[in-house]
Amino acid sequence: MKKTLKVISFVSVLAVLFAFANPEKKINKLVSKIWKDQPTSLHLVDLPDSLDATISQLHEIRSNDEILGYACYTSAFGCKVGGCTAPGNPNVDGYETFDYIVIYDKDISILKVDIANYGGQYGYEICRANWLAQFIGQTMGFKLEDNIDGISGATVSASYLIDDLNQVGKTLKTLQGNKII
């Protein structure tokens, strides 16, 4: 029994040491996997005021002077640690947010969606790589149980992630149309 406790405390210390990573680090890790043999750098985009609090961070991904794509660090609504409100409930008290990263190519087509931080007891199934792969190659127009598979036990988180991805895709298209990015 004492041995078990020792192992538990050892593992927790290790985990704490490795646990801290900032958004840029996480984005860089994903970016270096997509553009393996190119030097890449992130450049933070100065967003218009009306987008404050909607997208936490938007980066241009460049290789030398060429724009390869965009990386967005943002969040969507999910379930709270202890429970979940039905989708569509406008009362924000019922939700908790989770962070996610979406990486686009220069034409705003999705290359990768990654859930950066999910702590809720319910709905964590959205982290499944196969499910997230369904977004690749498109920008928006995602609909749960239509062109995106339903996901039992994670309807709330899945609905809001999809909603948010549609939103971010549209926003980026508009930003591009207005030559802001």
Added chain:
Amino acid sequence: MKRIIATALLAFLSTSTLWGQTFLDSTVNSASKRIFFADPKKLSVGSYGEAHYNAPIEAGKFRNAEADLHRVILFMGYKFNSKLQFFTEIEFEHVKEIYVEQAFIDYSFNSAFNVKAGVILIPMGYVNEFHEPTLFNGVERPSIDKYLIPTTWSEIGVGFHGLIKKANLKYQIYAVNGFNGYNGSAKFSGSSGLRSARQKGSEAALRTPAVTGKLTFFGLNGLRLGVSGYYGTSETSMYDGLDRNDAAAIASADSTRVGILMGSTNIQYNIGDFQILAVGSYTKLSNVDQYNGYTGSTLGKDLIGYYGEVSYKLDLKKDGYPKLIPFVRYEKYNTHYRVEGGTTQNLAYDHEILTGGIGLQITPGTIVKTDYQWVKTVTNPKPTGLFNLGFGYWF
């Protein structure tokens, strides 16, 4: 209420052009998100509960039916910052009994590593973790989730949980206080196993913590597969104040402890609107002969239980609600699956239960349920009936 009005107002505003050039759409999401981030709400409240009507039906006998407000739970969460939060569930059971079902702090380092400490749920089986009335079929919780996995089972503990995304796994591991098997008299019994010995974090005796954990695999579409375990030794009041040199007294005290090894699996599989749920649980106890000999209890050595359930979700309207959810469930459990030499095996503890019923989920958070259960035991092979009707809510 203010917040709802504010959200509605913002949703309305965002559809108009008042903001000049806006890059946002007018979804509830974007409006709510704005409010959420502009003024992060730290306190959240909610509730769930169930009212039941149970009518036993037995040939040739009068039986009283029962109407019960089985449970009302108020939950509250407070977010100190983006990483640290507190969560509590206060339960009122049968109107008059109060329990703190959960009360823990959770610190999130990242998805892979979160620390949890306080009164926490033991992650065994399915219903103990997911016990809100819209999350399981039938008015009453399955018997396996009562007699084998003593739901609602929460104890004081500390541990961590997280997601291993590459492997599509969620893990949980906690050190918790164990059962109290002896408190002047036996708390473990032949008929209900370990159930009455739960300490629920209330002035719990704790000499040796128990360890419990669960791995949940979510890598295949529609499938959720959980494997969990629990290992510990039960507590006893007899050790308190015992002389370390008194060998005879120590031997007596040792006879009031039981070693517990418990394993359970839960499989949930969704194919279209069909759902298959299967739960199995096996408990292996040690030192049972000494325990029964000293306390006069009839605790079994091995306890087993499993159930399989098939349900179907039928949308009555295009937008999903109300939904009609018919289901059938077959359960088998035996708290005397194996007994020690000194204990007589009681075949009346070998149960089979067939449940057929229907749920009407009016909205995601409200459900009316009704079902009929046929219960039989090896000694009483002619099934007795139980008609159940219930209402559950969750917001």
